[in-house]
Amino acid sequence: xxEGQTRPSGFLRFVVVNTxxxxxxxREGIFQAAYALRDxxxxxxxxxxxxxxxxxWFDRHxxxxxxxxxxxxxxxxxxxxxxxxxxxxxxxxxxxxxFDLVEILRRHGMTVEILRTRRPGYIxxxxxxxxxxxxxxxxxx
Numbered sequence: 001x002x003e004g005q006t007r008p009s010g011f012l013r014f015v016v017v018n019t020x021x022x023x024x025x026x027r028e029g030i031f032q033a034a035y036a037l038r039d040x041x042x043x044x045x046x047x048x049x050x051x052x053x054x055x056x057w058f059d060r061h062x063x064x065x066x067x068x069x070x071x072x073x074x075x076x077x078x079x080x081x082x083x084x085x086x087x088x089x090x091x092x093x094x095x096x097x098x099f100d101l102v103e104i105l106r107r108h109g110m111t112v113e114i115l116r117t118r119r120p121g122y123i124x125x126x127x128x129x130x131x132x133x134x135x136x137x138x139x140x141x
Contacts, residue, residue: 011086011120011131013140014098017111026084026141030101030112031058037108047104054101062094065125065132083132084141086120091129115140 015027037043038051087095102112117140121133135141 010089010116010118012089012095013084013086013115013117013120014102015113015115015141016105017113026135027113029085030098030105031055031085033105033110034101037105042108047108050104051101054097054104057097058094061097062129063127065127083124084121084135084139086117086131086133088129088131089116094129 014030016030016033017027019028019033034051034055038048038055043051087098089095105112119136119139120131121135121139123131123133125132133139
């Protein structure tokens with residue numbers, strides 16, 4: 001890399017092994033798993049409280065996009081999308097909290113894998129912490 005060039009940014013996605021989402025054929029992310037654990041019968045009171053605290057933190061600090069598909073046509077917001085969320089590798093506070101979620105999920109028997117890529121797909125939403133993409137054919141899922 002020459003002087004003045006910046007390192008291309010990378011992206012991380014935390015996924016639960018052996019789970020698949022219907023529309024995108026991607027593995028389930030940690031947020032879906034954390035909400036399911038929080039709302040299900042398997043979380044004891046301590047785990048439930050930890051999940052409530054972490055998920056509330058994410059609600060406050062991680063923007064939720066209004067639109068997650070490439071189409072701008074009328075009614076596009078109603079269409080289901082194959083959008084997949086990726087953290088920017090520079091989003092240290094969010095990634096640190098994501099590892100806290102991973103620890104809880106692993107304690108409850110879930111296997112979590114970290115996917116990394118520089119090509120997450122067609123970006124349909126982005127902010128300083130994350131991107132939402134429609135994956136390329138070769139995007140890790």
